[in-house]
Amino acid sequence: MMSRLAPRWPAWLFWWQAACPQGVSAQQRTWAGASRIPGPGGPWGATGTSPLVRRGSSSASSCAPEVVLTRERYSVRRLPFSVVSEDDLAALERIVPGRVITDPEELEAPNVDWLRTVRGSSKVLLRPRTSQEVAHILRYCHERNLAVSPQGGNTGMVGGSTPVFDEIIVSTALMNQIVSFHNVSGVLVCQAGCVLEELSRYVEERGFVVPLDLGAKGSCHIGGNVATNAGGLRFLRYGSLRGTVLGLEVVLADGTILNCLTSLRKDNTGYDLKQLFIGSEGTLGVITAVSILCPPKPSAVNVAFLGCPGFAEVLQTFCTCRGMLGEILSAFEFMDAECMKLVGLHLHLACPVQESPFYILIETSGSGAGHDAEKLSGFLEQVLGSGLVTDGTLATDQRRIKMLWALRERITEALSRDGYVYKYDLSLPLDRLYDLVSDLRARLGLHAKHVVGYGHLGDGNLHLNVTAEAFSPSLLGTLEPYVYEWTARQRGSVSAEHGLGFKKKDVLGYSKPPEALQLMQQLKALLDPKGILNPYKTLPTRT
């Protein structure tokens, strides 16, 4: 569909093009800027799937330094679960014949998160193919008091998908079948282990899009996405998974299969149980199948990449943009100059516009190429004319759209190549959003390699990242609880979209009152009385 784009750009845009010192194609223009995007053979590298989108298992390469065991780095005590015995292995082998993995080498990758910050010591990984197999596994583990760590693509940011001690890893990798897709309603039903990018391709071929997109799409599983209530790049347009996920099939701690896998847009029959499992990070049940509403694929997509002189101008550009682009605005992302420096340094991606303190990526998705081009050009004229934006480039064909998106999507990857990364994923009031980055940069001085800020500005979501040569308890002490206290003072969220997993579970109290924590503990006790599901995650350590 994208290659068929033929926007009717208004005459004034060609003035910008004519004003360029070098000729650029109609699909990729820059304004008033010295830098130009090189061709396909340039420093952008291949235009296909980036390494990041295959993150996960690939990150555990043998040449990288070994990751410290979680139980050693953090003060955490093993809970009194049973230890997997030979008898257990035999019993599990009967449930998933030939799919009980005990080879230490094969277990290395699933024991480590892709960021290489936490490491468990699980001795066994299971690969069920069906919900019934998952049910048998959990029924067995529940009876035997064996702890379980459900794992999708292992692309999480907070150590939620790797074991902390010797939990049995239950992988959804072989549960990768599409169950059904309805060509009129756009409802997709699939198993939990389907890879997001593959689902995306499948529905796009049928004229729809998955309402979720994120950097890890090449390896993350839809079940994991739902279990972590992933936000991502399309949140601004299509909203939360809490609205777009229509149904779930979940296996409860005792092996009960809870089938709420309906395909209805509306269903007010009783409590909406699926909501319990969305975002509960596998601590209340294991999601085995998902029903999700896919919106029609927009026939026209444009991406503008803009340079901004300051954060105040970024915010003003956002307000202008929302007013002028209205219903076709599908993403408003920002990144600071430090981010651009890192994607240049580690991934050799060139900045497509004049160097600026801030950059904005705006995406429009609509049903009328001509109308969208007109709206977008009106907006660009406005922000360039008023000085809110100092330089910009526009892409309308898929290849160049991907190239611009790569600058934003691959920041995570560039950061992970810069050293040990302290990651914060915060919701903050828009007008204070960047203050914390500046504040922290001053506070840390030379103790950090880089302090960067980027994220989903349209959703009030800041990704604040600090890199250092290696993990250091003293740097951690300077960062925490400072960052959390700062966020709490603004009544923000200490985890906007990444969840709490293992690494953030103890900071829940910065964003939720004690009454909420108590009710969460009660829900956990109700749904998983023995606490076997993804222990040491999501809820604070009880003291």
Next chain:
Amino acid sequence: MMSRLAPRWPAWLFWWQAACPQGVSAQQRTWAGASRIPGPGGPWGATGTSPLVRRGSSSASSCAPEVVLTRERYSVRRLPFSVVSEDDLAALERIVPGRVITDPEELEAPNVDWLRTVRGSSKVLLRPRTSQEVAHILRYCHERNLAVSPQGGNTGMVGGSTPVFDEIIVSTALMNQIVSFHNVSGVLVCQAGCVLEELSRYVEERGFVVPLDLGAKGSCHIGGNVATNAGGLRFLRYGSLRGTVLGLEVVLADGTILNCLTSLRKDNTGYDLKQLFIGSEGTLGVITAVSILCPPKPSAVNVAFLGCPGFAEVLQTFCTCRGMLGEILSAFEFMDAECMKLVGLHLHLACPVQESPFYILIETSGSGAGHDAEKLSGFLEQVLGSGLVTDGTLATDQRRIKMLWALRERITEALSRDGYVYKYDLSLPLDRLYDLVSDLRARLGLHAKHVVGYGHLGDGNLHLNVTAEAFSPSLLGTLEPYVYEWTARQRGSVSAEHGLGFKKKDVLGYSKPPEALQLMQQLKALLDPKGILNPYKTLPTRT
């Protein structure tokens, strides 16, 4: 804003206008049709708020025949709650001084639902002003084992907001303060008793819209809307309240205040507790305040009202419409000829187009009047040219838009004037959606006055209504469980948006498996161990 609309309609539209045998204004055209919409003084009556939007208390007029007590009409046994004593009244008077209502006349309206189908016999109604007062009330009732029936605008369809026996009615009517509104983010925070239409007016004056709209807007409370997970007329565009409600303050059964009243678009810190209360009809807690994300107000709104020769054509028009109107489509409603007959008969509203077997109301909401007009006219040309639609009329100014919407919104009111109404609110697969109406019409023959079908086609939501002179157990027996079994065979929902309340609680099992029912009962037991919150509602009677 709406009065400033000045769409640039393309030339071809004026051909349609020229082809009309009588001159019509540019804002209100009909094509190829004999019927014309009368002027403001015609049978449409006043163009302001319809009687329906003030429904609720107004419906309990003293001249209407008395409604049979719920406990007499249905076989239901009072649970062993305490009975309100003089000491209780004195204690409650200390909590909400001067706001303890015991006058039998004042209690008549809140004891009866607006449809006049159920009636409780509560002897006391409380009017708290703050969450703290609600907390004190519930703490007291919890200790004394007194049952409570929370009540908003009392506009529900399933007897969820009226007491069944002598439950204490806790009204949110005086909790009607707006707490805050953020002009950039569009986040509205308000008390639960704010009337939807007033909130709507408030945010529209500030350039935003409430993402929810429904016929009862003039009297329903936002707290009740959230407690019932109301769907309504903007669902197609803005999605479920599960996505747009950002935060809630809830008082639990024991009087604990659970403050999850954040204003963040994204917050993944722990389990999303607010989801438990959305749609739980006051059985798990009493919602006292709501934080809701309001989208920017569209600058251009158009409404087209079309006549269709058959239901197959309605469906094809929907597919065409979704493709051609894309992101500006904000409503796709349908009604059958019987509905039109009833709004004509009881409300004296005239059909604005040629008589047809089916009618469609399409609304577009966008940021560019010219673009929207162009998209809409392209679509209309297509459906009129292909014969999918045989006649149509278009409104672009607010007054006439309201007049067209009234035809759809006031069906409920017309039905209630036709006699006793058996109401079914179903989610069904689109291609089978209307079969049930035809099927039932044949099945009932002369036993029913009217069998009508209308609803939110874009959401797969059918409102099936059957009217008769009076309530009749034998007609009920012909309808039920037939309708539910039919729906269950299509894997539909027996309550798409109205909830279960008192009248539908025992049919939950047609749409949810036993494992789900069990978990719902467990959640109820966890959150309200004494069962004092809105008893006899939502969950099936335990046998």
